Amino acid sequence: MARLVEVKRQVLSKNDRLASKLRRRFAKAGVTVFNLVSSPGSGKTALLEQTLRKLKERNYRVAALVGDLQTENDAQRLRRSGAQVKQINTCGLCHLEAQMVEDQLQDWTLEELDFLFIENVGNLVCPSAFDLGENLRVVLLSVTEGEDKPLKYPPVFISAGLVVITKVDLSEPCKFDEALVLKNLEAVHPGVPVLSTSAHSGEGMDSWLDFLESSRS
Amino acid sequence: MARLVEVKRQVLSKNDRLASKLRRRFAKAGVTVFNLVSSPGSGKTALLEQTLRKLKERNYRVAALVGDLQTENDAQRLRRSGAQVKQINTCGLCHLEAQMVEDQLQDWTLEELDFLFIENVGNLVCPSAFDLGENLRVVLLSVTEGEDKPLKYPPVFISAGLVVITKVDLSEPCKFDEALVLKNLEAVHPGVPVLSTSAHSGEGMDSWLDFLESSRS
Numbered sequence: 229m230a231r232l233v234e235v236k237r238q239v240l241s242k243n244d245r246l247a248s249k250l251r252r253r254f255a256k257a258g259v260t261v262f263n264l265v266s267s268p269g270s271g272k273t274a275l276l277e278q279t280l281r282k283l284k285e286r287n288y289r290v291a292a293l294v295g296d297l298q299t300e301n302d303a304q305r306l307r308r309s310g311a312q313v314k315q316i317n318t319c320g321l322c323h324l325e326a327q328m329v330e331d332q333l334q335d336w337t338l339e340e341l342d343f344l345f346i347e348n349v350g351n352l353v354c355p356s357a358f359d360l361g362e363n364l365r366v367v368l369l370s371v372t373e374g375e376d377k378p379l380k381y382p383p384v385f386i387s388a389g390l391v392v393i394t395k396v397d398l399s400e401p402c403k404f405d406e407a408l409v410l411k412n413l414e415a416v417h418p419g420v421p422v423l424s425t426s427a428h429s430g431e432g433m434d435s436w437l438d439f440l441e442s443s444r445s
Numbered sequence: 446m447a448r449l450v451e452v453k454r455q456v457l458s459k460n461d462r463l464a465s466k467l468r469r470r471f472a473k474a475g476v477t478v479f480n481l482v483s484s485p486g487s488g489k490t491a492l493l494e495q496t497l498r499k500l501k502e503r504n505y506r507v508a509a510l511v512g513d514l515q516t517e518n519d520a521q522r523l524r525r526s527g528a529q530v531k532q533i534n535t536c537g538l539c540h541l542e543a544q545m546v547e548d549q550l551q552d553w554t555l556e557e558l559d560f561l562f563i564e565n566v567g568n569l570v571c572p573s574a575f576d577l578g579e580n581l582r583v584v585l586l587s588v589t590e591g592e593d594k595p596l597k598y599p600p601v602f603i604s605a606g607l608v609v610i611t612k613v614d615l616s617e618p619c620k621f622d623e624a625l626v627l628k629n630l631e632a633v634h635p636g637v638p639v640l641s642t643s644a645h646s647g648e649g650m651d652s653w654l655d656f657l658e659s660s661r662s
Contacts (some may be wrong), residue, residue, distance in 0.1 A: 235452050267485045268569045268598060269590025297570065299596050320600060322539070322570035349646070351570050352485045353514065353539035372589035372615070373486025379516050380567070381485060383537060398589070401618040 243358055244288065246326040250361025257338035260444050261346065263324075263360045265384060266368035267377075268350030271394040273302045274427040275368065275436075276345055280309035284439055288342040293332050295349045299365035302347065312336065323354040327362055329408040344438065352377070356384035364389035364443060371395050378412040385416050392436065397426040460575055463543040467578025477661050478563065480541075480577045482601060483585035483593075485567030488611040490519045490583065491644040492653075497526035499654055502505055505559040508524065511547050512566045514543040519564065529553065532572035540571040543578055559661065569594070573601035581606035581660060588612050588621035595629040602633050607640065614643040 254261050264272045273326060276292060283290045291312040294302045298353070303315035314322060314332050329346060338344075346362060348355045367388035369377055378385045385391065391413055393406070413420055423439060425432035449662050459635035479629060481489045493509060500507045501594060508529040510592035511519045520532035531549050555561075563579065565572045581584060588595055589612060595602045602608065608630055610623070623641070630637055 232452050232456055235449050245501055256511055267567070269484060269587075296597055298599055299593075301593060301596065320570075322568075347568065350484070351539075353537075353566065353568050355569065363473065370486075370589065370610070372587065372619075376516075376518060377485055380513055382515055395589070396631060398615070398618055402589075403614055 230250065240357060243326050246330060247359035247361040250326055250330060251363075254344070254361060254363070257341070259338050259341040259344050260440075261344045261360075261362045261364075262440075263346045263348060263355075263362035263365045264368060265348045265352070265355045265365060265388075266350065266370075266394075267325045267352045267373060268371065270350070270368045270370040272347050272350070272368055272429060273305060275392070275394060275425060276347055277306055277309055278427045278430075278433060279345070279440070280306060280311040280313075281439070283299070283343060283440065284310055284440070286437070289340055289343050290343045290345070291336065292345040292347060293329060294347045295328070297321070297349060318349060320355060322349060322351050323358050324348050324360060325358050329360050342444065343428065352381045352384050356387045366390045366392055368392050368394050369409070371399045373403050375408040377430050378409070378416045384417045385413060388417060388420055390421050390439070391417075393422065393424040395426060395428070396431055397429040447544055454526070457574060460543050463547060464576035464578040467543055467547060468580075470533060470577060471555065471561070471580070474558070476555050476561050477559040477657075478561045478577075478579045478581075479657075480572075480579035480582045481585060482565045482569070482572045482582060483567065483587075483611075484569045484590060487567070487585045487587040488644060489564050489567070489585055490522060490610060492522055492609070492642060493564055494526055495644045495647075496558045496654070496657070497523060497528040497530075497564070499650065500560060500657065501527055503658070506557055506659065507560045507563060508553065508558050508564070510546060510561040511564045512545070514538070514566060527556075535566055539566055539568050540575050541577060542563050542575050546577050560657065569598045569601050573604045583607045583609055585609050585611050586626070588616045588619050592622050592625040592629060595626070595633045599633045602630060602637070605634060605637055607638050607656070608634075608652060610639065610641040612643060612645070613641045614646040 295316045306313040513531045520530045523530040
């Protein structure tokens with residue numbers, strides 16, 4: 229066990245160094261980078277599909293990297309927005325690492341982008357330890373998952389720069405208690421900003437887009 | 446990276462040996478063991494709460510081990526059923542391992558149990574590689590998560606002895622396409638049995654309980 233901990237420490241430390249290098253590279257190129265993390269099925273791809281489309285309408289140059297254990301489905305779906313999209317197939321690995329991001333950037337000119345979104349593997353645990361060089365980590369929590377999730381999975385919520393509550397069009401059938409989620413978020417990460425959205429109904433999308441725009445300045 | 450793979454291989458191999466030992470011990474004691482795996486918020490605890498209660502009504506002796514990164518909340522909730530319940534706090538680890546299960550069994554007399562349920566950490570990736578000595582691995586998939594999950598997270602669905610579709614009371618607002626999920630499950634794990642349940646409305650609970658009973662014989 230001690231050996232595993234030591235090897236993991238080395239992997240994380242190597243990842244952190246590469247992430248710092250990526251962060252400097254992104255800043256120099258003037259591209260703002262978001263790392264989207266959540267459980268499987270929290271609506272990362274649905275939010276991202278609308279986001280890419282709407283940012284293009286606002287004349288931003290956008291791209292996305294999409295991590296999955298397998299399949300090209302999400303990349304295909306996101307390409308319908310007209311944005312540049314690449315799939316990162318992790319071959320079973322439970323999270324993205326900075327090296328996987330760097331590998332995908334080789335034939336992209338970052339200077340030609342305003343926003344880059346990285347959709348992590350659906351996992352509320354493991355991605356929290358891996359910095360990808362992003363400007364901001366966005367943790368999604370859907371109203372279907374239960375209000376206790378911040379208390380049960382604190383590391384990822386502590387690492388969040390923004391929490392986006394998703395699928396709010398389902399709040400009523402799910403009897404979602406927003407005040408309780410906000411209280412639980414405040415308990416594990418005091419002051420973390422929170423937005424509520426539905427990619428389906430469009431609710432909250434303008435606030436999310438405004439947040440993204442303001443993060444450029 | 447090669448070192449990490451080698452250390453992981455050793456960890457898995459050690460886990461497999463201990464799981465085999467546990468499986469023999471469970472069989473000798475006459476206790477039937479289920480390992481419940483799913484994304485965070487798929488309804489493992491809700492299903493388990495009802496299951497423990499109903500099995501007690503049918504005069505079975507039941508117990509549960511509940512894995513979480515943090516908090517005792519789930520164990521407290523499950524104890525309301527009157528069953529013996531212990532919380533395994535993984536201190537941030539993303540899955541349960543056979544050693545954690547064995548550690549918890551020290552002061553329980555397995556011969557006095559008919560059913561033992563192990564609720565894994567909410568994670569659709571990492572628990573798939575760790576055998577806990579269970580008789581059957583039950584993978585839950587809620588109707589809120591999207592029909593594509595079997596294709597995107599194949600290892601855990603391949604490892605399933607049974608798939609339970611949960612929260613079917615939300616099928617309509619989620620526009621859940623059951624035929625599509627069944628098709629996707631069949632693509633990754635042909636012939637895997639599937640049940641549909643709602644711990645909230647009670648739908649499908651009798652079939653699930655009958656399945657559990659029949660697995661004892």
